[in-house]
Amino acid sequence: MQAKILVLCKHDGIRETILRLLGNNADWQGIGTNNLFEAKQMLGSDNFDIALLGNGFTEAEESEVTEFVNQHSPGTKTVYHYGGGSGLLSAEIYQALA
Template sequence: MRNIKILAIGTNEQIMETILRLINQNPMWQGDIALSSQTAGMMLNAPNYDLILLGSGSDESEIRLILKDRMLNIPVVLHYGGGSGLLLCEINQALKPSSI
């Protein structure tokens, strides 16, 4: 089984580093972070992500427009806090076979 690639997008570098660490604690997940929509857009030029995680400061409409322009059908999860347990549940819910 291959790793699930997750792109987490948010503007607070410390928070995003924590989110990245939490994502990468799961041996089946591989995370990357982008600190701006522009960086995320460049990273999405190669369609190799299975899930987008939007954090604080991210622009949901801009990210969805990037996905639409590139004809990428990647689930988007909104995460604006609530702790690591909530984060992991949100990701697991989005990765259920009926969700992707």
């Protein structure tokens, strides 16, 4: 079964790179957005294993997403990824799924 990962990142190029890296793993399905409203809609209506927060959001926006996940999608893990390469990204995801 594929792990569903919602990638929230305001930088289009970085978000697309993360999605490409996720797509290289047959066990992961990545869906991306740069819009908090859209992210909340997706988190509230679909079962994601991970909400992966990338760059570009303010601390208040990150807190808003984390609180929303905790209240409306408690089975979803929140992962903060601010770079560090594909090895770190994989490690963060594997740790969250463990």
